[in-house]
Amino acid sequence: MHGMPSQIELYEELSxxxxxxxxxxxxxxxxxxxELERDISGLRGTLAALGDNNALATDxxxxxxxxxxxxxxxxxxxxxxxxxxxxxxxxxxxxxxxxEVRQG
Numbered sequence: 001m002h003g004m005p006s007q008i009e010l011y012e013e014l015s016x017x018x019x020x021x022x023x024x025x026x027x028x029x030x031x032x033x034x035e036l037e038r039d040i041s042g043l044r045g046t047l048a049a050l051g052d053n054n055a056l057a058t059d060x061x062x063x064x065x066x067x068x069x070x071x072x073x074x075x076x077x078x079x080x081x082x083x084x085x086x087x088x089x090x091x092x093x094x095x096x097x098x099x100e101v102r103q104g
Contacts, residue, residue: 008059010047011066014040018073025080033081 005013017040024032 004050005046007047007050008062008066010043010050011063011070014043014047015066015069015073017043018070018077022073022076022080025077028080028084030084033077 017036021033021036021040024030024036
């Protein structure tokens with residue numbers, strides 16, 4: 001890519017990274033997941049700065065397909081991360097209660 005990437009190229013990169021996030025979530029690779037989320041956040045900022053450049057109808061179809069895939073990947077990542085986050089919340093809550101008992 002030369003110069004500023006097109007909107008569709010940014011969506012393609014978002015889709016690629018979201019698929020990698022699914023792989024990382026499935027593997028419980030939390031460090032990679034955090035790094036990929038940072039990359040995606042940067043791309044979202046670039047997309048927001050680029051704005052709507054009145055893509056052609058063919059690009060619009062591709063864009064909608066990519067957005068759908070990104071949303072599906074996001075749901076899959078959540079399916080893997082939410083149970084882990086709940087276990088972490090419970091662990092931290094147990095640790096806090098354990099600390100209260102020690103002090104009491």
